[in-house]
Amino acid sequence: VKRWFDRLRIHQKLVVSALLITGVALGCATAGLGALEVWRYQDIARDDVEATAQMLGENVAAAVAFQDAAAATEILRSLRGRSRVTRACIFTTDGRLFASFEPHRACPAQPVNAGRFEGIAGVSTINRGGRSLGSVHVESSPGDIWERVLFTAVTGIAMWGIAAVVAYGLAQRVYRSTSEPLMKLAAFARDFGHESAPDPALIGAAPDEVGDLVVSFGDMVGRIRTIQAELARHAVQLQLVTDAMPALISYVGRDGRYRFVNRGYEEWFGHAQHTITGRTMHDVLGAAAFSRIQPYVASALEGHSVRYDAEVPYTAGTRYIHAEYVPDIRPDGYVDGFFALVTDITARRQAEEALREADRRKDEFLAILAHELRNPLAPIRTGLELLRRAGNQPETLDRVGSILERQVVHLTRLVDDLLDVSRITSGKIALRRRLCTLKDLVDRAVELRHC
């Protein structure tokens, strides 16, 4: 029975429980009422029979006293109208049956105890002047008592039937209000967890809706665990990838606190990576740096994508950075925070500066070079004019020729120097460093100057 009950659905269990409870209650009530009915009926019937016996005892006293059995019988026959009386017997004190009325049962030849009479019996002694003449025994059948008991039982069963209908209705209602939402929840959980293998420990936990719910939730929990593991793996991968990047990557919440940072932060600011998470930008970057970037942060939190270059005076040292803030906007437009990608462009800036300086120097050099190259050209042009005018004047030709020669040599040396510089800058000349005396160098320079 227990196994059968366990297998029922919840609303069936409710119906069965209600029926059992009402059945037991009504059974007890009916049994109690029936017993009370029987007891009361017997009480009344016994009183009635005893009163009848007493009345007869008084009425037949004279008949017994004067041994008039016919008269006594006639008096007993007055019980004709009482259908439940089965017999009435009068015994004399010497134990003889004196008179009887026997519509259903015969009187015994000897007086017997009232208890020996079946049904309900009453006994009264026949007294006359303080002396006992005999006794009257009246016996009555239980009559319709069993009909009454049956009626009580039928009433009880009918009430039980009504209770059963009500219980069934209530159970249906409870099923609609409890089991149906439960089953919807179970179906949802089952849909969510359908990919995961059901937990064998949960199968058969209960054969009803609760069991279904348990299994479905078990599936769902399994699925959630799988997703959780996957998410954890993704988080690790993300951390690995971001840590490997030569930049600061972080997620800053709306409250200005870091929710995620990569290893770059550890390198830049000297704090352990996990200690930065949860701290404010102001705290991590320093007041000066934060006040520098604060407008960009505010803009990002307003939902704008921000991209900027700035020189930021971090507590650990000033850096030139390029930053990109991407706001994290929910579908409803609420800005939850922003992703930040910050690269250090200090080195690039310095390289750019150096290039710019080199370019400027080259321009200056070219200007000076042009000027230097131009200087010998004027005497050469003048010398050529003199040559055209001098004709055949030998001293003039010599003077002009030496001027021209000197200027051409100067020009040639300039060009040679330029070539040397070009060779040096393009790395085609390798300077050999060695020890030499200053006298040799001066002699060499004077010789070069004079020849």
Place this chain on the structure above:
Amino acid sequence: MNGRVRALRRRSRCAPVIGLASALSMAFLLAAQEIAPLDRVRASFLLEFPEFVEWPSAAWQASRTFQLCTAAPNPVEGALQDLIGDAQVRGRAVILRRLQGSDDPTLCHLLFVPRSRTDQLDIVRRTHGRPVLTVGDGDEFLTHGGVIQLRVVEGRVRFAINVANADVNGIRLRSQLLALATSIEGDPR
């Protein structure tokens, strides 16, 4: 009849004296062997009648005992002697008396007039208007002014009643007694 008497005695006594009662009844049985059964019945009737009769209170002023008189020698007397013993009638001790010629019958509560008494009419007339229950077994007893006449019907002792005579004597008969009478005479109705 013997059994009934024995039973009556047994009821009226305490249990420890049952043995004695049995012995006494045996003695009575031996003594009453000559008494006819019908006479025993008549005697018991005489002792039963007072239970169903009401005397006026004046009847008890002369005597606190119950005066049971017989008007002539008869067999019933012997049976009465056997039955009375220490039995009581209406809570009073029973005194059995035989009336002699001139004895006043009005002092009796119950007067039994056997048919052997020749001047029945005379003695009954003397009780006229007095609270005396007259019982007789003569054929003309009721017409002579008697109240109850004992008869034998089909071998059994029965009785007839004259209600008018009872009224004259100022005694009342209970309906239970009247119901058992084979006939009732002098019915005022």
